[in-house]
Amino acid sequence: MYKRILVAIDGSLHSYRAAAEAVKIASLDKASKVELLYIADFSKAKKEVLHAQGKAELEQVRRGWIQPAEDLMKENLIDYEVKILHGDPGPTIVDYANKEKFDLVVIGSRGLNGLQEMVLGSVSHKVVKRVNCPVLIIK
Amino acid sequence: MFEKIKVDWFSNIKGDVLAGIVVALALIPEAIAFSIIAGVDPMVGLYASFTMAVIIAFAGGRPGMISAATGAMALVMAPLIRDHGVEYLFAATILTGVIQILFGVFKIAKLMRFIPRAVMIGFVNSLAILIFMAQVPHFIGINNMTYVFVAITLLIVYVVPRFFKAIPAPLIAIVALTSIALYSNADLRTVGDLGAITQSLPTFLIPTVPFNFETLAIIFPYAIALAIVGLLESLLTASIVDDMTDTTSNKNLEARGQGIANVVTGFFGGMAGCAMIGQSVINVKSGGRSRLSTLVAGVFLMFLIIVLGELVVQIPMPVLVGIMIMVSIGTFDWSSFSYLRKAPKTDALVMLVTVAIVVATHDLSKGVIAGVILSAIFFVAKISTMKVLKQEEDNQITFQVEGQLFFASVDAFVDAFDISVEKKNIVIDFTTAHVWDDSAVGAIDKVVMKYRENHNQVTIKNLNAASKKLVDQLAVFNDPKASTH
Incomplete structure (x- = not known):
């Protein structure tokens, strides 16, 4: 089965559902390992830095977005890791998934900002187009 | 040492050179527009952007950050230029640099992190409001063609990046609309109506002001205000670049570097500058990471001015106005509205008071100081409950x-x-x-x-x-x- 599974988390309900599906797949095989990836979006950097008092708080806020997915992993005794990267979400997920040679990428069909994605195209669409491994999109 | 130079300068050559070029292209319209806000010839802002970027590339504490002529500084210095002339600005710029160097050496810059976020949010919001207000006289009630050009500029800067990102949209707007304006002989004011462009490198000069106590009394209050505002925006920008690149930087070194850059800028006939949030974000997004990107931005900017100088005076004012409206929209913190609802009442009040004082006095430093004092009082009141x-x-x-x-x-x-x-x-x-x-x-x-x-x-x-x-x-x-x- 899939040994290394990458789940993109952005704090949306879709992304937590993606984590739940990843749990189902990972529980099939003891050797499966899930990586929860959060992208600190470049276009939100100014807002986030402005509204946080210092680096520690920024880190804490971002870990907070991943927390529900992390809880799912813990409840189901899945071996997992958390990774936070900075960049433009679509390309950053693609580069990371390809560089690290994941076996499967799980991602929600829509992220937090539905309106923006209608105009710009969704992150999941970019990921499907350019990631080398199988991609599971969760509605 | 050698290893550090290699990392700081040559770790990412291709990304840095490309990003530097993109930033230089994006800097030109802003440097000209900020000069007009300050009330000086466009060359003063362009020279400043060149010397600031080049010097900070060597002296700064945050690789990959872009410093140049900025709106925040332009707003603070405008009354000085109006009342006393541009030579006093050069003297004030040098003094600003000296003060910032002292801040850096005595590690006062680090204290900036005690400035509450409510004050910082108020700072960027009032900056955005002032930049917008400064545009109003350039497009309200001139003629209909002016409105049309502002509207088309806004359309270009917001729509084009959706499809094409290689060249900054503001520059596309400038090139396209300047050509149209020249070709159609549209009745529009141009940059040339407001100041002259000289196609030469900046030269060393000593400001022609009387060296006496009276001069010092005139420039000192402005220099202090410029030093504070410049460091505030520079350190906020440094934190943003720190976050985007997931690295840390030396804030005291950055303060000292800003000071050195301003001293040099003043002697070369430029206006005081600081780090720019928008341009630094563009730089990092375009792949700039090291000091090389900042240097390339400055050098390429000067190259463009020498080559394209004649064209700069032909740029219609409404196009710059449109670009500045975009800058002010980008500067404003739009999540402030939810902040006002969610944050503690006292924080929300501090933010509003900061904005109100800046808008009333047109001086960013006054708003910041008032905001800091007010939040200190609230803090004392809060923890003094026994x-x-x-x-x-x-x-x-x-x-x-x-x-x-x-x-x-x-x-x-x-x-x-x-x-x-x-x-x-x-x-x-x-x-x-x-x-x-x-x-x-x-x-x-x-x-x-x-x-x-x-x-x-x-x-x-x-x-x-x-x-x-x-x-x-x-x-x-x-x-x-x-x-x-």
Whole structure:
């Protein structure tokens, strides 16, 4: 089965559902390992830095977005890791998934900002187009 | 050392050169527009952008950050230029640099992190509002063609990046609309109507101001304001670049670097500058990471001016106005509205007061200082609430003190005790309290003495180590020689 599974988390309900599906797949095989990836979006950097008092708080806020997915992993005794990267979400997920040679990428069909994605195209669409491994999109 | 130079400069050559070129292209319209806000020739802003970027590439503390002529600084210096002329601006710019170097050397820059976020949010919002307000006289009530050009510019800068990102959209707007304006002979004001462009490298000059106390008295208040505003925006930008690149930077070194860059800029006929949030974000997004990107941005900017200087004066003002409206929209913190609803009332008030004072005085530094003082007062008010819980059993009364005991809370502390009791056993428990200063110790003395006057037995217990040290040093109630009167 899939040994290394990458789940993109952005704090949306879709992304937590993606984590739940990843749990189902990972529980099939003891050797499966899930990586929860959060992208600190470049276009939100100014807002986030402005509204946080210092680096520690920024880190804490971002870990907070991943927390529900992390809880799912813990409840189901899945071996997992958390990774936070900075960049433009679509390309950053693609580069990371390809560089690290994941076996499967799980991602929600829509992220937090539905309106923006209608105009710009969704992150999941970019990921499907350019990631080398199988991609599971969760509605 | 060699290794550090390699990392700081040559770790990412291709990304840095490309990003530097993109930033230079994006800088030109802003440098010209900020010059117009300040009320100087466009060359003053362009020279400043060149020298700031080049010097900060070497002297700065945050690789990958872009410094140039900025709106925040332009707004602060505008009255100086209006009242005294551009030579005083050059002198003020040099003095600004000297002050910033001192801030860096004496590590005052690090204190900037104590500026509350409410004040910082107020700072960027008022900056955005002022930049927008500065555009109004350039497009309201001139003619219909002006409105049309502003609208088309906004359309270009917001729509084109959706499809094409290689060249900054503001530059596309400038090239396209300047050509159209020239070709169609549209009745529009141009940059040339407001100032001249010279196609030459900046040269070293000593500001022609009288070197006396009077001059210093004129420029000093502006230099202080410029130094504060410049460092504020530079350190905020540095934090943003730190976050985007997931690295850290030396804030005191950056303050010193900003100072050096401003001193040089002043001597080369430029206006005081600082780091730019928008341009630094563009740089990092375009792949710029090291000092090389900042250097390329500055050098390529100068190259463009020398080559394209003649065209710059032909740029229609409405196009610059459109670009500045985009800059102000990008500068404004749009999440402020939800912040106003969610943040504590006092924080929201601090933010609003900061904005109100800046908009009223047109001076960013005044708003920041007022905001800092106001939040300090709120902070003191918040932590000076004292709670004293009273427990009475038989002949013993125990007071449980809760809170921070210092000059602002001593009144509340003293008032909490009912000192009319007589011949009791009084215990004051400080487990959940901290004694901070001599007025706090004085207040404890006062309470203890009053109780003793009424023949009560007083015991003080559970002071934490720091508090106990202070009490032992300063209190007189333990001193047998002290009188009770």
